Amino acid sequence: MTPEGLSAGGNVSTVRHFVLLGFADLPELQGFLSGVFSIIYLVVLIGNSLIITVTILDPALQRPMYFFLANFSSLEICYVSVTLPRILFDLWTQKRNISVLGCATQLCFFLMLATTECFLLAVMSYDRYVAICLPLGYPLLMNSKKCAQLAAASWLGPLPVQIGQTCQIFSLHFCKSNQIAHFFCDIPPILKLACGDTSAHEVSVYVVAMLFLAVPFMTILASYSKIISTILRLPTAQGRAKAF
Template identity: 60%
Template sequence: MANTNLSHVKEFILLGFSDLPNLQSILFGIFLCIYINILIGNGLIIVITKSNATLQTPMYFFLSNFAFLEICYTSVTLPRMLSDLWTQNTIISFLDCAVQLCFFLILVISESLLLVVMAYDRYVAICKPLYYTIIMNHKVCVQLVVASWITAVPILIGQTYQIFSLPFCGPTRLNHIFCDIYPILQVACGDTSMSEILIYLDVGLFGIVPFLLICGSYIKIIVAILKLPSAIGKSKAFSTCSSHLMVVGLFFGSGIIVYLQPKSSHSAGSDKILSLFYTTLTPLCNPMIYSLRNKDFIINEFRNPELIDICLKELIIFT
């Protein structure tokens, strides 16, 4: 097996939750409910923001794109995880594993960049309100969203190819719930230092830099909010921004911890738990954080009481 290379590796084994054999059915039910709620909650945000004329603003445009992105990148991992739990067949082909990793990385980085765009939108709205409609016109909003989606695509496709070009030796068992970078590197033989260096560069460029930009934006936003004369204005501004900061904290906190650790320091158990935070918890909480906390979204923007009741019932499923 020491000489096993790219051409001979046909499949990997995702161990997932195999160490909990008596809980497979329960875990399947839990993750199925989570996935359905993610689809319903984020889907409602998309439908509502697109169907209501009063929500055709940059903030809700970015929010609907963020909800769509949450659905996409959750769908890269959860359906496969559900299939493994249901069928007990945890074998994934070499190509499927590479495709899953590539799409997962692209969508995660897209979310990171889109969170920066959303922070910039709030910065302009609060710190430069007189120029908001000029700066954040529809063309600029579309360009920012497209840039968030495609900026890192060539880099991540190249990195995925580089990782899967490594030779693999020993049992190709990935002690994780989906094909992620470090579980794959742990079953690779030979020198993986270049791959680890590239990971750190990516985390710095697409993780730490966006996080610092968001923090910088919100420092300026907080300073501007504190200068507002109206207590009601302060409360509304803080409410809108705190929703975004909660999502940022959940997403970047768990993601940066996972990918900044050296390969030798990774624990399979902690990695699984942390990965569940940014692959399931953030998409699950997104509708509740952005919608249930946003009174304008629920009350002022909907004129049909029955629609309000239906939406609240669907969103309250999360609790």
Template identity: 60%
Template sequence: IHYFHRQNKNTMPGDNITIVAEFILLGFSDLPKLQGFLFGMFLSIYLCILIGNGLLIVITKIDPSLQTPMYFFLGNFSFLEICYTSVTIPRMLADLWTHKGTISFVACAVQTCFLYILGVAECLLLGVMAYDRYVAICKPLYYPLIMNHKVCVQLIVVSWVIGVPILIEETYQIFSLNFCGPNKLNHVFCDAPPLIELACGDTYKIEVFLHVAALMFVITPFLLILVSYVKIIATILRLPSTSGRSKAFSTCSSHLMVVGLFYGSGSIVYLRPKSSHSAGSVKAFALFYTTVTPLFNPIIYSLRNKDVIAALRKLLPK
């Protein structure tokens, strides 16, 4: 365990305050006999995420029948899923392989920052995809006009960049806390909740800042999704034919399932009261929204979408 020391202006000469220079991610250190199995399992999951989402990106780019806003957003969402998982899984695989969990202070800050930037982009993009379905089903005559290519590109760019300045500032605030003692994070990657638990002194202001950021970039897109689907369902129920209702709902069901997986597991980690936290359950749900959701994304869209299945059949050898 490495520390570095600095003098504090409020201390007497010769008194040092111990500052953490690196953290130790405990990860799965409590399961020493399963390290090899877990490495193989997460490597397989990561490869499946890369291949599955990579195939979705390819078919949404090259298949003529998928050149619509819905599949444009899906291709971007798949790329985002690859980036999101690449922030955590490769590092976790390295720790399992080497049996070392040390991560430098700067590397921990960078991982946290990218995790939040990409996580917020995912929340916003899920909101954009819900809005796209709302316009397609509730305002079909205006759909080509409202969701033209320029607007789609603008929505993607906004989803990626709108939260970046605030999230960089949020990360700076977290890592400006005084880490003066223990440096063991009982987690699989660097994240705010376990970091705040290690901080010395008052963390109230940063916790308020975190909740405000979550309200802006996580809850607001979720409310947009909720409102969109209330209107979508109301419109679908007014459709005269059963086949029309079935077709309309099938275009939304895949997106709804992905939203449920991502928000469900994420809210359990971040919105539960501290008293109900257990390290094992927090790690499990954190892994769920960082690995299982990106893994299921291509599976859900492939199994429930005839256009995607047809495009995959054309692309892949029989």
């Protein structure tokens, strides 16, 4: 006998779909968790939608800082929409099955949006660096065309790498089980289900993660270090307070 979702092929079994265990071990809290996650999702949608609407409609906010803030709010809506609706569906229906294609799609979007978040935070720190440390050059360095290019690079830059990484992970043969010990499709629990040695795949995942985390982090650290240094050198307390 093979577990549900596994089909026998020779001496091994291959996964036809996955089962997201999530909060299956907390049956008495299903209703409470459903209510909590529903409220969280609504707050995220409404709050970030208001930010986007205000930055678009208010002429006083037609500046790079608020342009990137609107992008970040859009990202947050997309980010939570990758995982929370699926969690709510599982809580409401108790049907935890997800197809291999659906799992791969969720993982790919999760990875792309996580990377976009890192890039956008780095771009926003660079925007503040230019505004405070290079105020005379700010209109030239952060014009509307440059802002659009930086935003597009943040959104589109991760696409090829994360699509390739997702394809690499799902090219593995899964035969150990079809039960993902998580509430959405993520790399570590998926790799645990793969047959054979996955060390090479794990190394590639860590390398990509370090690159996509380290570069934005260093940019953020350098930008705010320079910003703080510049602010502390301002001659008046009023000027320092305004800059902060």
